[in-house]
Amino acid sequence: MTTSRAHGATASRGVVFIHCCPAAIAPHVEWALAGVLGRPDKLSWTEQPAAPGHLRAEANWMAPLGTGTRLAASLRAWPMLVFEVTEQGTADSDAERLAYVPGRGFHRSLVSANGDVMVTEERLRGLLARARTADDYTHGLQELLGTAWDAELEPYRYAGDGSPVTLLHQVV
Secondary structure, eight states: OOOOEETTEEEEEEEEEEEEEEGGGHHHHHHHHHHHHTSOOOOOOEEOTTSTTEEEEEEEEEEETTHHHHHHHHHTTOTTOEEEEEEOOBTTBOEEEEEEETTTEEEEEEEOTTSOEEOOHHHHHHHHHHOOSHHHHHHHHHHHHTHHHHHHHHHHHHHHTTOOEEEEEOOO
16 A cells, blocks of 8 residues: 655555444444544445344545544444444554454454454563463463454454445545
């Protein structure tokens, strides 16, 4: 990906996946995203087959580096949402994925160009220092990889295949 500089900031892009949202909250989600991006955008909401009575939406975004984290933080106000926010890597940063599942909270992953979760040397060394048994190590690796989050998100991801996507841009 080529990066550009907008007002001194490296531009990045990513996707917001609202996997599961009560219909009454949908306008608030749009307002939260607009608050981060500086302009209102209407998402294309569709039914979420994995959670009858709930909605889902996807939106591509382009804005300064770090916007993915700000978008995820803006959605934290509604703990009943199920969502993921991705931010592509740039020359200045690694790609990342922030996943939120109610009752489990956030999981932040560094992501390679092909979509694999990457675990840093520092985090692996920390796990080696803490793990006392093979089960501790296995559980720790699953935690680092976000295995439980992926297991809970997968039905929502699968149900959303082929849904419409909205393009979001930040006002600069």
